[in-house]
Amino acid sequence: xxxxxxxxxxxxxxxxxxxxxxxxxxxxxxxxxxxxxxxxxxxxxxxxxxxxxxxxxxxxxxxxxxxxxxxxxxxxxxxxxxxxxxxxxxxxxxxxxxxxxxxxxxxxxxxxxxx
Amino acid sequence: xxxxxxxxxxxxxxxxxxxxxxxxxxxxxxxxxxxxxxxxxxxxxxxxxxxxxxxxxxxxxxxxxxxxxxxxxxxxxxxxxxxxxxxxxxxxxxxxxxxxxxxxxxxxxxxxxx
Numbered sequence: 001x002x003x004x005x006x007x008x009x010x011x012x013x014x015x016x017x018x019x020x021x022x023x024x025x026x027x028x029x030x031x032x033x034x035x036x037x038x039x040x041x042x043x044x045x046x047x048x049x050x051x052x053x054x055x056x057x058x059x060x061x062x063x064x065x066x067x068x069x070x071x072x073x074x075x076x077x078x079x080x081x082x083x084x085x086x087x088x089x090x091x092x093x094x095x096x097x098x099x100x101x102x103x104x105x106x107x108x109x110x111x112x113x114x115x
Numbered sequence: 116x117x118x119x120x121x122x123x124x125x126x127x128x129x130x131x132x133x134x135x136x137x138x139x140x141x142x143x144x145x146x147x148x149x150x151x152x153x154x155x156x157x158x159x160x161x162x163x164x165x166x167x168x169x170x171x172x173x174x175x176x177x178x179x180x181x182x183x184x185x186x187x188x189x190x191x192x193x194x195x196x197x198x199x200x201x202x203x204x205x206x207x208x209x210x211x212x213x214x215x216x217x218x219x220x221x222x223x224x225x226x227x228x229x
Contacts, residue, residue: 046219049215
């Protein structure tokens with residue numbers, strides 16, 4: 001059962017354009033929503049994260065928009081650059097007992113920013 | 116501060132063999148999680164260890180096991196390897212920041228099963 005659905009699977013954006021990646025979830029127990037960025041040959045790295053009591057969070061060119069009622073959240077990359085070309089994963093976290101918080105990941109979006 | 120170190124980075128095994136992967140977390144991080152990453156299934160949670168105890172487990176068969184040592188280093192083992200076990204195995208150490216579990220991943224161990 002895929003609990004976090006991510007789209008699109010791949011995305012090609014012109015340099016300077018806006019990249020938008022969407023995620024949807026079902027489990028209302030999720031209470032923390034991070035985005036990870038992964039370059040080839042590297043592990044995923046935390047990019048930006050949001051809690052459901054906030055509708056938007058911005059860090060530099062990266063913005064998360066969160067719609068709690070629709071159970072959707074999205075990543076916007078403004079002024080996309082070739083260096084942003086990577087795979088992006090959305091994730092959702094919930095408490096799973098015994099002090100453990102489990103992250104469930106979307107299947108990833110491969111972003112290519114072309115000059 | 117050194118990041119999460121995983122060894123080996125690459126390995127090739129044949130069906131039926133077993134493999135052990137190692138992970139050294141960031142100094143001071145006591146929680147270590149393991150994930151399997153494949154093109155088809157994405158990142159799937161294997162298990163989490165904290166203070167040498169497994170405190171959460173994903174939906175993987177018993178061939179997948181792990182342990183954590185007193186210095187927080189962790190190992191995972193896969194026995195009786197199958198072709199479908201070919202994947203990137205990622206280890207992450209974590210720290211609770213403002214009530215959120217922030218994972219820092221290593222570069223992974225890429226396992227190929229022939």
